[in-house]
Amino acid sequence: MSLVAGRGPLGPDRAGWFSAPVADPIVYVEPHPRRVQAVHRGQIVIDTENALLVHRAGTALSYAFPVGETADLPTEPEPDAPGYVRVPWGAVDTWLEEGRTLVHYPPNPYHRxxxxxxxxxxxxxxxxxxxxxxxxxxxxxxxxxxxxxxxxxxxxxxxxxxxxxxxxxxxxxxxxxxxxxxxxxxxxxxxxxxxxxxxxxxxxxxxxxxxxxxxxxxxxxxxxx
CATH class of the missing domain: 2.170.150.40 (Domain of unknown function (DUF427))
Structure with missing residues (x-):
């Protein structure tokens, strides 16, 4: 959540400033070329390198997946990425990114x-x-x-x-x-x-x-x- 949380550049209490005005609220969507997997009832139900990361103020960082790559899981459209959908975090038993088990939300590439x-x-x-x-x-x-x-x-x-x-x-x-x-x-x-x-x-x-x-x-x- 680093971009849109706390003192992050798109957060509510920015530590710095932009040289030109930035609209609020703003959503940042980017390709995430890492292997993301979801396991449910012992089966891998998502296995993709085509996920997006969605940075949206006020919500946890989330994945968006291409339509058709989420098996029969519940989904909702990602309004800022046409053709992609979100899967509720609790809809599967385990999320993994490059083999690492995740808790709560995806790790942020901008978080150090x-x-x-x-x-x-x-x-x-x-x-x-x-x-x-x-x-x-x-x-x-x-x-x-x-x-x-x-x-x-x-x-x-x-x-x-x-x-x-x-x-x-x-x-x-x-x-x-x-x-x-x-x-x-x-x-x-x-x-x-x-x-x-x-x-x-x-x-x-x-x-x-x-x-x-x-x-x-x-x-x-x-x-x-």
Whole structure:
């Protein structure tokens, strides 16, 4: 969703600007020359390299397929790509792209994650108890999202944390485990087995500034505007 979400170039809170006005809302449709497969009841029901990607503000990134390449699955026309149809994500059991199992929506070719070691300071406290105070951190720059600091467990009072039942999935980082401290749930998250592009933050913690007191030395999002 990077083009049309958050601070992306076609998103609601653009980080930059265009040299000429761009109509809103705008839909961007492009060829996607990767092998996309769908599996339903143990059978491959879609197997194509002719899919399109549809970037539409307010909705998840989606595939569009040529009419006739979607077996007997439910479809609806893609209004911005005549001759193509969309298939509801939940209409099949498994989606794959070049052999990788997908969750929620297709991975975005414009979405990038950079994990850089840094000396930016992170201080975290909850209910007056200091959990983190270090400048040995990793800053994560993720397309269309604000940068975040992650910190190794060695610099965290992990004795004050406990895992919660909350979980989430990111197509670019993987499955997250969430952590509570005291009476406050889900103050932090970590990735025990992240996807290859985010291996540098394996087991590292990031903290929710809306749930605990976080002081993070981060770049200003509005610098240069």
């Amino acid at each position: 994650v950079d994990c850089r070691p840094t000396r930016r300071r992170l201080r975290v406290a909850v209910a007056g108890e200091l959990l983190v105070d270090t400048d040995d951190t990793v800053i994560v720059f993720e397309t269309a999202l604000a940068p975040r600091l992650y910190v190794a467990p060695d610099h965290v009072r992990t004795d004050l944390l406990r895992a919660t039942s909350t979980s989430s999935y990111c197509n670019y980082k993987g499955y997250a485990t969430y952590w509570a401290a005291g009476d406050v749930d889900d103050i932090a998250w970590s990735y025990d087995d992240p996807l290859p592009e985010t291996r540098p933050i394996t087991g590292y913690f990031s903290f929710d500034p809306d749930r605990v007191d976080v002081s993070a030395e981060l770049p200003s999002p509005d610098r240069g505007t």
